[in-house]
Amino acid sequence: MPILTREFYTRPATTVARELLGALLVREIDGQRVSGLIVETEAYTGLDDMASHGRKRRTPRNTVMYGAPGHAYVYFTYGMHWLLNAVCEPEDQPAAVLLRAIDPQEGQTIMAANRPGRPPREWTSGPARLAKALAVARDQNGLDLTDQGGGLWIEAGSPVPDEQMRTGPRIGLGSVVEPWLSMPWRFWIADNPFVSR
DNA sequence: ACGGAGATCTTCT
DNA sequence: GAAGATCTCCGTT
Numbered sequence: 001m002p003i004l005t006r007e008f009y010t011r012p013a014t015t016v017a018r019e020l021l022g023a024l025l026v027r028e029i030d031g032q033r034v035s036g037l038i039v040e041t042e043a044y045t046g047l048d049d050m051a052s053h054g055r056k057r058r059t060p061r062n063t064v065m066y067g068a069p070g071h072a073y074v075y076f077t078y079g080m081h082w083l084l085n086a087v088c089e090p091e092d093q094p095a096a097v098l099l100r101a102i103d104p105q106e107g108q109t110i111m112a113a114n115r116p117g118r119p120p121r122e123w124t125s126g127p128a129r130l131a132k133a134l135a136v137a138r139d140q141n142g143l144d145l146t147d148q149g150g151g152l153w154i155e156a157g158s159p160v161p162d163e164q165m166r167t168g169p170r171i172g173l174g175s176v177v178e179p180w181l182s183m184p185w186r187f188w189i190a191d192n193p194f195v196s197r
Numbered sequence: 198a199c200g201g202a203g204a205t206c207t208t209c210t
Numbered sequence: 211g212a213a214g215a216t217c218t219c220c221g222t223t
Contacts, residue, residue: 042215044215051215052215053208053215059208059209060208060209061207061208061209062208075207075208075215076206076207076208077206077207077208077214077215077216078204078205078206078213078214078216078217079204079205079206079207079214080204080205080206080216080217081216081217083215083216085215098215100215122217126216126217127215127216128216128217129216129217170215171215171216172214172215172216173215174213174214174215175213175214176215196216
């Protein structure tokens, strides 16, 4: 399948989040493909999104969000978790799409090894879980997702029909106020068992 | 099945 | 010094 292009990401975060559903997230580990269909995403829009790391201004952590679209923004939170985002919208506009869940396809042996003691259903059903399963961490921050050379990219998949798509408020936004708290910027595929709860 | 809390450290105020 | 785009464990039901 073709790799998604820079143009794909150079659009509003909500559009990219919607269209990433059904695409294939691919990680290369020891020369092997480890992949999963994207089944859940969240959009974090620009400077005016009070739930986004990109709000207000550029900082050492969020600097990748301000860079060119199509790159990986990977950050550390809660003292133990890494979360993977795809930067979108034109450069200097700090927007990104959080990848919240994937449906494992290739390299399941490697995922199992990265998620010891867990049943398959818990390998990739959450943003920190999928990062762990695909061995995504600090080293992957800033990688170009449109270039296979970095070992992490996204390939086009079969489009998800509207009737299989669901939207709702984003998850885990503790002290964020309205209207950002309830904007329907979480997208998922109906009835997919890997969507986080 | 469900709910509460701890883990653990980076980032920004 | 406090909070965080989460997960897991352990308690009770």
